[in-house]
Amino acid sequence: xxxxxxxxxxxxxxxxxxxxxxxxxxxxxxxxxxxxxxxxxxxxxxxxxxxxxxxxxxxxxxxxxxxxxxxxxxxxxxxxxxxxxxxxxxxxxxxxxxxxxxxxxxxxxxxxxxxxxxxxxxxxxxxxxxxxxxxxxxxxxxxxxxxxxxxxxxxxxxxxxxxxxxxxxxxxxxxxxxxxxxxxxxxxxxxxxxxxxxxxxxxxxxxxxxxxxxxxxxxxxxxxxxxxxxxxxxxxxxxxxxxxxxxxxxxxxxxxxxxxxxxxxxxxxxxxxxxxxxxxxxxxxxxxxxxxxxxxxxxxxxxxxxxxxxxxxxxxxxxxxxxxxxxxxxxxxxxxxxxxxxxxxxxxxxxxxxxxxxxxxxxxxxxxxxxxxxxxxxxxxxxxx
Amino acid sequence: xxxxxxxxxxxxxxxxxxxxxxxxxxxxxxxxxxxxxxxxxxxxxxxxxxxxxxxxxxxxxxxxxxxxxxxxxxxxxxxxxxxxxxxxxxxxxxxxxxxxxxxxxxxxxxxxxxxxxxxxxxxxxxxxxxxxxxxxxxxxxxxxxxxxxxxxxxxxxxxxxxxxxxxxxxxxxxxxxxxxxxxxxxxxxxxxxxxxxxxxxxxxxxxxxxxxxxxxxxxxxxxxxxxxxxxxxxxxxx
Numbered sequence: 001x002x003x004x005x006x007x008x009x010x011x012x013x014x015x016x017x018x019x020x021x022x023x024x025x026x027x028x029x030x031x032x033x034x035x036x037x038x039x040x041x042x043x044x045x046x047x048x049x050x051x052x053x054x055x056x057x058x059x060x061x062x063x064x065x066x067x068x069x070x071x072x073x074x075x076x077x078x079x080x081x082x083x084x085x086x087x088x089x090x091x092x093x094x095x096x097x098x099x100x101x102x103x104x105x106x107x108x109x110x111x112x113x114x115x116x117x118x119x120x121x122x123x124x125x126x127x128x129x130x131x132x133x134x135x136x137x138x139x140x141x142x143x144x145x146x147x148x149x150x151x152x153x154x155x156x157x158x159x160x161x162x163x164x165x166x167x168x169x170x171x172x173x174x175x176x177x178x179x180x181x182x183x184x185x186x187x188x189x190x191x192x193x194x195x196x197x198x199x200x201x202x203x204x205x206x207x208x209x210x211x212x213x214x215x216x217x218x219x220x221x222x223x224x225x226x227x228x229x230x231x232x233x234x235x236x237x238x239x240x241x242x243x244x245x246x247x248x249x250x251x252x253x254x255x256x257x258x259x260x261x262x263x264x265x266x267x268x269x270x271x272x273x274x275x276x277x278x279x280x281x282x283x284x285x286x287x288x289x290x291x292x293x294x295x296x297x298x299x300x301x302x303x304x305x306x307x308x309x310x311x312x313x314x315x316x317x318x319x320x321x322x323x324x325x326x327x328x329x330x331x332x333x334x335x336x337x338x339x340x341x342x343x344x345x346x347x348x349x350x351x352x353x354x355x356x357x358x359x360x361x362x363x364x365x366x367x368x369x370x371x372x373x374x375x376x377x378x379x380x381x382x383x384x385x
Numbered sequence: 386x387x388x389x390x391x392x393x394x395x396x397x398x399x400x401x402x403x404x405x406x407x408x409x410x411x412x413x414x415x416x417x418x419x420x421x422x423x424x425x426x427x428x429x430x431x432x433x434x435x436x437x438x439x440x441x442x443x444x445x446x447x448x449x450x451x452x453x454x455x456x457x458x459x460x461x462x463x464x465x466x467x468x469x470x471x472x473x474x475x476x477x478x479x480x481x482x483x484x485x486x487x488x489x490x491x492x493x494x495x496x497x498x499x500x501x502x503x504x505x506x507x508x509x510x511x512x513x514x515x516x517x518x519x520x521x522x523x524x525x526x527x528x529x530x531x532x533x534x535x536x537x538x539x540x541x542x543x544x545x546x547x548x549x550x551x552x553x554x555x556x557x558x559x560x561x562x563x564x565x566x567x568x569x570x571x572x573x574x575x576x577x578x579x580x581x582x583x584x585x586x587x588x589x590x591x592x593x594x595x596x597x598x599x600x601x602x603x604x605x606x607x608x609x610x611x612x613x614x615x616x617x618x619x620x621x622x623x
Contacts (some may be wrong), residue, residue, distance in 0.1 A: 123503015
């Protein structure tokens, strides 16, 4: 199997790209992402060297913070890319084809970037091998690890197939269903926690899938809009599937967010007051800003630049929404004692924020470099063996 | 104060403990009872536990909650000590992805510090907020660490030194374990022995002659959040 020029960039194109970067011709986004990666890796290194006590603001009241939110966010982005790849191939074959390899590539690197964030939250990352030597099949987290590994393998196969022009429907369906299983398992990881009313819901796995679809649509719209501009493609023709998928995504997100919040508000279990506490945020931010505003923005224009802006808007607001979801469960302490506040507030540290920068920069940098080498561009040759 | 056989209840519980230790481990069922009418909220159990298990700042295996009951002018104060409930059907153990925490055959909810990956899922899942993450805080902060902050705590009968964040139990989940390292040596839990009002009872509840079996076989008892179905082995006497 040919590695360079098909799965990885051609060696000479890669050298030329590196040369361009060294000569200062990389472009502002690339240099920004490289700076972000350096600063982010410094933060990750500091977390490992100094330890959580000196770098992270999570505590006994808020055991999961921004890093877990970022992990969830990137994992959902990856799922979303796989969903868009599936629906793109099934419903919009010709219109979607120029973006297929880019989108599934971003699906892979977002899944990898998710791990960067997750690794920094673990107390003992050096013991991850315990997943192999001492597995617990009753734990959703164990199954998430299993399915996540399968998912990465299948979407990598999908990427290889697309790049080799040997697109297999079996692998495409496999990637779609593995994504559904993996990320509904991630939803169940929170949904099965009966001690946290904010999480505990049969809706949670479905919520994760719907939100994954929306965030994936937003990211792939940015990629598609950028590609349309770069390759001088017909924007109206090629971007129409993404506008359609975005609208569907916003509709699904509206439906699931509204019902999750409404059902939560009717609860009378200990801790149910968290839904009333977060009501304004849930409706004003979680529905109006995150869903209604992007829909109105979509109605205002369909140009490539405008769609990129809408995509970035959805992605930025979704990151805050994921953090609200993960951290919201800890607002009411399970057992309030001593000087614990009645409502717990959590502000991420600078290091935690920089982990987000590291994950984002990794995705941006790898995509920009690969894109510049032309590895995703259509080649005149036929099947590559 | 309730008297039993004209003996100090600590002596009775000590005899019960010796009897229980002669049985195979899987035939014991450790439990704790806390008489809320006797608890005076002195926090001696909390501090005793901290010195026994050398817990770092912000980690309390056995905090005591002060609850105001009733409405003015008919109000009273109740103290609710909360150790780990050592649930027979806990919410924390099934979620551990690497089986680092599990229910032993004597009922102790055990944490294997050498397996724990520090994912904190068990802390999120515990219905009682009884688990804490040891992120590596020291009472001395960034100053020179005192010996008591790094020396062997002896938890679970094993050697663990908190030398840095790469040394367990830093990075792990931590919680009350009914001082199993003391119990297996024939000593009562630290909180039982330091309780000024003799409000804490400990022993093998499967032994009908034991003091804990007798004091809990009464109508005026409850188990915290019993409705969750977790079958807690800490019984409150009112």
